[in-house]
Amino acid sequence: MVKFHNFSAGPGILNREVLKQLSESVYNDRELSIAEISHRGSKFVDVMERARGLVKELLDVPEGYSVLFLQGGASMQFLMAPVNLLHKNKRAGYINTGVWSKKAIAEAKNVGDVTVVADSSDKNFNYIPKEYTVPNDLAYLHYTSNNTIFGTQFKRHPESDVFLVSDMSSDIFSREIDVSKHGLIYAGAQKNIGPAGVTLVIVKDELLGDTGRAIPNILNYRKHIDAGSMLNTPSVLAVYTVMLTLEWFKREGGVKVFEHTSEEKANLLYDEIDRNPLFVGNAMREDRSLMNVTFILKDKSVESKFVQLCKEANIVGINGHRLVGGYRASIYNAMTIDSVNVLVEIMRDLEKKC
Ligand code: PLP
Numbered sequence: 001m002v003k004f005h006n007f008s009a010g011p012g013i014l015n016r017e018v019l020k021q022l023s024e025s026v027y028n029d030r031e032l033s034i035a036e037i038s039h040r041g042s043k044f045v046d047v048m049e050r051a052r053g054l055v056k057e058l059l060d061v062p063e064g065y066s067v068l069f070l071q072g073g074a075s076m077q078f079l080m081a082p083v084n085l086l087h088k089n090k091r092a093g094y095i096n097t098g099v100w101s102k103k104a105i106a107e108a109k110n111v112g113d114v115t116v117v118a119d120s121s122d123k124n125f126n127y128i129p130k131e132y133t134v135p136n137d138l139a140y141l142h143y144t145s146n147n148t149i150f151g152t153q154f155k156r157h158p159e160s161d162v163f164l165v166s167d168m169s170s171d172i173f174s175r176e177i178d179v180s181k182h183g184l185i186y187a188g189a190q191k192n193i194g195p196a197g198v199t200l201v202i203v204k205d206e207l208l209g210d211t212g213r214a215i216p217n218i219l220n221y222r223k224h225i226d227a228g229s230m231l232n233t234p235s236v237l238a239v240y241t242v243m244l245t246l247e248w249f250k251r252e253g254g255v256k257v258f259e260h261t262s263e264e265k266a267n268l269l270y271d272e273i274d275r276n277p278l279f280v281g282n283a284m285r286e287d288r289s290l291m292n293v294t295f296i297l298k299d300k301s302v303e304s305k306f307v308q309l310c311k312e313a314n315i316v317g318i319n320g321h322r323l324v325g326g327y328r329a330s331i332y333n334a335m336t337i338d339s340v341n342v343l344v345e346i347m348r349d350l351e352k353k354c
Contacts, residue, residue: 005339007329008317009148009292010170011190015334018244025240034240039233047240048229054246058255059172061179061202066225068201069239071232074100074169074188077199078107081142081165081184084203084221086112088212090139092165093117095132095158098125098147099323100167108142117141124324125150127284134160140183146171148191149321151294151328152287157181163207171291172200173249174333175259183207189238191291192332193245197238249333258333265331265340266290272344276351278302282324296326302354309346318343 006013025034037043052067061067070076081104086092091113094105097120108114115138118129125147134141141160146153148170157164163183172187179185183204190196201221208222217223217231224231249258270288273279273295282294297303306327310318320326329343 002314005313005315005342006317007315007331007335007339007343009191009321009328009330010188011196012192012317012330012332013334014195014241015245015248018241018248018334021244022237022241026237035237039230039236044236044240045228045230047236047243048234051239051243051246052229054243054250055200055202058246058249059177059179059202064206065179065202065204066221068203068221068224068229069198069234069242070201070224070229071197071235072199073196074167074186074199075103075107077167077186077201078104079111080201080219080221081140081186082108082111082114083213083215083219084211085165085183085207086139086211088112090137091115093134093138093141093160093162095119095129095141095143096121097128097144097152098150100148100169101142101144104142104144104167120152126152126282126287128152128154128287134158134162136161138162140165142166146289146291148292148330149328150324151281151283151289151292153289153291155287163204170330170332171289173246173255173258174262174291176255189242191330194242195238197235198242200242245334261337262290262331262333265335265337266293268337268340268344269293269329269331272347276347278351278354279347282326291330291332293329293331294320294324294326295329296320299354302350305353306346306350309350310343313342313346315343315346 055067093115095118096116118132120127120129140163142165144167164181165184169188170191173192185202187200189198203221273281279295318327320328
């Protein structure tokens with residue numbers, strides 16, 4: 001059987017054991033599939049509750065926060081965050097570190113006042129801004145913890161007196177986080193925790209309810225919380241797959257273990273990029289992402305040889321985003337160190353052949 005090494009940025013690699021469990025639940029001869037039973041029945045309600053509970057357990061979510069699984073992707077959260085948290089008399093602060101931050105800013109501007117507190121567009125977003133002042137009258141400060149396209153990552157959350165809102169779509173569950181500094185964390189599932197179609201939301205309850213504006217029901221976190229994350233029909237298969245993935249995280253030893261293996265995998269790749277004279281990394285060293293490793297070949301004439309070697313080794317999904325060019329190896333939790341080693345070997349092989 002062909003073994004693929006899937007470095008796609010998202011939808012990304014899923015754990016093989018999880019996929020086996022999923023296929024067994026989608027079709028077997030003994031019972032109705034998880035995809036064809038009522039979401040109000042106890043079987044699916046248990047799945048939803050287990051998934052929400054595992055998020056709390058694995059991320060050490062303090063009391064007073066609610067966990068939701070919503071639809072509409074992280075892009076819907078670009079809108080729901082300001083709709084629920086930006087009071088009409090206040091402004092929201094955003095740190096602009098790339099495409100996804102820009103989209104979040106644009107959506108927030110549709111709701112109310114926004115100020116961009118820091119911005120790394122001057123160097124095509126190859127770094128995380130460090131020197132900036134956060135006004136203390138903001139409704140919240142928004143940051144994108146990992147920039148999937150540019151390959152940069154906040155090494156820790158920004159310092160701020162106002163509460164933080166974070167898009168953690170591409171690094172959630174890859175490291176320990178201090179949830180208590182955040183009023184809201186959201187993450188599209190399709191990178192680290194499951195398939196596309198569901199978005200994880202962790203929100204601090206006491207912040208909800210006072211924006212001075214009416215909030216449409218389907219955009220209202222409070223309504224989703226009161227309905228047990230089932231205000232409308234949830235994305236049942238996606239939530240189920242997330243639950244299986246979180247169970248796998250737990251069996252492996254939790255987020256701390258993935259933090260360690262993420263560092264190990266990223267170091268392997270960055271060490272080779274820095275050692276091999278053919279390659280150069282895109283992001284500033286201190287801001288390099290442990291999830292999306294972006295790099296280019298210095299000599300464009302060897303690109304086709306590299307692409308051919310990757311193809312022969314069944315390496316897929318390694319092309320960089322068009323705004324950055326070159327290559328991007330996404331090494332989410334389900335990516336094995338063996339697959340990373342296959343890529344490193346290809347990079348060495350290319351050096352020998354050039
Ligand atoms: N935020 C980040 C950091 C992302 O990487 C992506 C998708 O790649 C998004 C937001 C958009 O997510 P969605 O397509 O689920 O709306």
